[in-house]
Amino acid sequence: MTEAPVIAPPRAFVRPSRDDDVPAMLAIYRYHIAHGVGDLGDYEPDSLDVEDLKRRRKNMRGRRLPHVVAERGGEVVGYAYAVPFRKRPAYRYAVKHSIYVRHDTQHEGIGRMLLVALVDACAASDYRQMIGYIDGANVASLRLHESCGFREVGRLPAIGYKFGRWADSVIVQRSLGLGASAPPGQWTAADGESGALS
Numbered sequence: 001m002t003e004a005p006v007i008a009p010p011r012a013f014v015r016p017s018r019d020d021d022v023p024a025m026l027a028i029y030r031y032h033i034a035h036g037v038g039d040l041g042d043y044e045p046d047s048l049d050v051e052d053l054k055r056r057r058k059n060m061r062g063r064r065l066p067h068v069v070a071e072r073g074g075e076v077v078g079y080a081y082a083v084p085f086r087k088r089p090a091y092r093y094a095v096k097h098s099i100y101v102r103h104d105t106q107h108e109g110i111g112r113m114l115l116v117a118l119v120d121a122c123a124a125s126d127y128r129q130m131i132g133y134i135d136g137a138n139v140a141s142l143r144l145h146e147s148c149g150f151r152e153v154g155r156l157p158a159i160g161y162k163f164g165r166w167a168d169s170v171i172v173q174r175s176l177g178l179g180a181s182a183p184p185g186q187w188t189a190a191d192g193e194s195g196a197l198s
């Protein structure tokens, strides 16, 4: 008797996002905000639409900032992106980021894959510090970040109120590449004056 061939499940991989990924990204985002997880500021289910997401993707492209999806078996199972930490020029080597994994594929290593890809891409673009704001009750995200080299650098107690509870915002940070040990490679006085990220 011949045995049935074993078919390995498809592997997830990370790639730059495309405009046609936007509906899947939006569905992932909406699920999480409807269930009270995600970033503390994520609250309004209709606060983001397809055009907003497309615009955000385009804005990031010109700034050498990653906007990526995790794909598995032809489906988007998560997405992540980094944005400037603040617009003022002095902060132009710092980014903050967000990650969302599709609810039915959580805890399968996809969040870690996305976060590692973001860290690598931001470091390659000579960003030096990466910051995340995490709801204090979001144990999964806190652990994920800790395991990827982030440490808690601040906590804003009871700064938010959602789904009937006061919520802390935990600020996590890690350095990228050379961090603060060397000046940034691309800095010029002209950059400082024009404010590359403003």
Ligand SMILES: CC(C)(COP(=O)(O)OP(=O)(O)OC[C@H]1O[C@@H](n2cnc3c(N)ncnc32)[C@H](O)[C@@H]1OP(=O)(O)O)[C@@H](O)C(=O)NCCC(=O)NCCS
Pocket: 032, 037, 038, 039, 098, 099, 100, 101, 102, 105, 106, 107, 108, 109, 110, 111, 112, 113, 132, 133, 134, 135, 138, 139, 140, 141, 143, 144, 145, 147
């Ligand atoms: C937080 C989130 C991105 C994690 O992604 P994920 O794919 O589920 O995480 P991974 O499978 O890659 O797990 C990586 C590590 O995170 C931690 N982790 C993940 N899920 C966890 C859970 N439910 N409880 C505790 N720790 C958890 C573990 O340390 C895990 O490492 P391990 O598997 O070696 O134990 C995902 O759960 C998610 O999208 N949540 C909703 C949106 C959100 O909270 N985004 C982050 C906003 S700051």
